[in-house]
Amino acid sequence: MARARSHQLSCQRIVEPTASPSKQVTTLLYAENFRCVASGAGLFMEESLTTGVFRIRNFATGQVLYLPDAHDSTGGVHVGFAFDFHPTDVEWRTLKLPSQNESRVMISRRIARAIPNQGVAHLVDLIEVGKDFQLEVLSFDLWSECFTVTTLPQGVFKDLHRVSILRWKDYIAVAGIVGEALNVLVLQDFKEHKWSNITVPLEFLKHDPVLKDQIKPILATRFGKLQFTNPVRNDILEYDMEREKITATGTKSTEQKIYLVKASLVTLKGMK
Numbered sequence: 001m002a003r004a005r006s007h008q009l010s011c012q013r014i015v016e017p018t019a020s021p022s023k024q025v026t027t028l029l030y031a032e033n034f035r036c037v038a039s040g041a042g043l044f045m046e047e048s049l050t051t052g053v054f055r056i057r058n059f060a061t062g063q064v065l066y067l068p069d070a071h072d073s074t075g076g077v078h079v080g081f082a083f084d085f086h087p088t089d090v091e092w093r094t095l096k097l098p099s100q101n102e103s104r105v106m107i108s109r110r111i112a113r114a115i116p117n118q119g120v121a122h123l124v125d126l127i128e129v130g131k132d133f134q135l136e137v138l139s140f141d142l143w144s145e146c147f148t149v150t151t152l153p154q155g156v157f158k159d160l161h162r163v164s165i166l167r168w169k170d171y172i173a174v175a176g177i178v179g180e181a182l183n184v185l186v187l188q189d190f191k192e193h194k195w196s197n198i199t200v201p202l203e204f205l206k207h208d209p210v211l212k213d214q215i216k217p218i219l220a221t222r223f224g225k226l227q228f229t230n231p232v233r234n235d236i237l238e239y240d241m242e243r244e245k246i247t248a249t250g251t252k253s254t255e256q257k258i259y260l261v262k263a264s265l266v267t268l269k270g271m272k
Contacts, residue, residue, distance in 0.1 A: 042264025056271070060263035063271040097123070097138060098147050104129050110165050115172070119143055120190060122172045124165050133160045135174060139190035150193045156185060168198075168220040175217050180205040182217060182226075200226065203244045 034046040037054070044057045054067040105128040115121070123138040135152035152174055157163050163176045173186040184198040205212055215228040215237065225247075228237040238248040 041266050043266055043268075056268060058264070058266060058271070061265065061267070063267060065268050065271045098149060107133070107161075115167070115170055118170055122187075122190075124172075124174075126160055135160050135163070137172065137187055137190065139172075139187075148190050148193075150187060150190055150195075152185065153195065156183070156197075164216045164218070166217050166219055169222050173220070177202070177205075177212055177215075180212075184217075184220075200241055201244055202239070204239070204246050 033049040034055070035049060036044050037047050038045045042058060042060060044059060045054060046057055047054050056065045056067070057063070107126040107128050109126075110124045111122075119142045121140045121142065123140070125136045125138065127134050127136055134154065137150045137152070139148045139150065140146075141148070152160075157174070157176045158178075159176075163174050166173055166175060168184065168186045171186050171188060173184050175182055175184040177183075180202050182200040182202055184200065186196045186198060188194045188196045211230070214232045215230050217226060218229050219227040220241075221227075224241050226239040226241055228239065229235075230237065235249055235251045237246055239245070240247045
């Protein structure tokens with residue numbers, strides 16, 4: 001059997017520091033105005049920066065699979081993508097979300113990344129119901145291909161327009177800063193609609209209260225680190241929840257890089 005050799009890829013890398021000083025979150029921009037969304041097994045999932053179309057590309061063979069339009073008239077949407085998820089029928093299809101009641105108006109929708117080891121991907125909808133608002137988490141079970149809807153308990157957050165959606169270890173969570181603390185509701189079990197409440201003191205706000213209206217939590221790691229992004233100052237903060245102190249900061253940057261990526265001969269049905 002022929003073996004594919006490693007290929008050299010030239011790309012633009014947008015660097016965002018993470019909880020570990022030796023690691024970084026990167027956005028890879030290639031030719032044709034496509035950005036890399038995910039990669040694995042020698043395949044890249046890319047999104048067009050001009051049309052929003054998604055495609056899966058094998059850079060070694062040059063084969064490409066364009067995915068169905070996620071914003072067509074059927075009301076479908078691409079929930080998430082993971083190369084380690086192999087549907088038994090190897091077919092792509094548009095998923096229809098649970099239908100909305102006419103008295104309910106969707107104000108916004110946020111798509112959270114799939115959590116492969118939990119076998120789930122999430123959508124978070126802000127819904128207007130009469131004069132009230134509510135937040136709903138639509139959880140898509142990757143194995144049963146079924147949706148489960150979980151409503152955020154009322155009254156936990158004063159303004160649902162300002163809450164942050166983040167990954168809390170291996171779960172999805174909703175969070176908001178109140179005073180000098182971060183209030184977090186973690187969806188521990190989407191099948192049982194079970195939430196857990198966590199309060200994280202943010203001691204650094206006592207010394208820099210302006211940050212309260214600037215920072216947004218984006219990730220809580222298994223190592224007790226909490227990451228915030230600050231679009232105003234264009235940086236990332238790392239907060240140690242046990243020590244209650246900022247342990248690292250970093251500034252986003254853009255640079256040119258060349259990567260060696262292991263190639264493969266993997267081909268998906270429909271690739272050309």
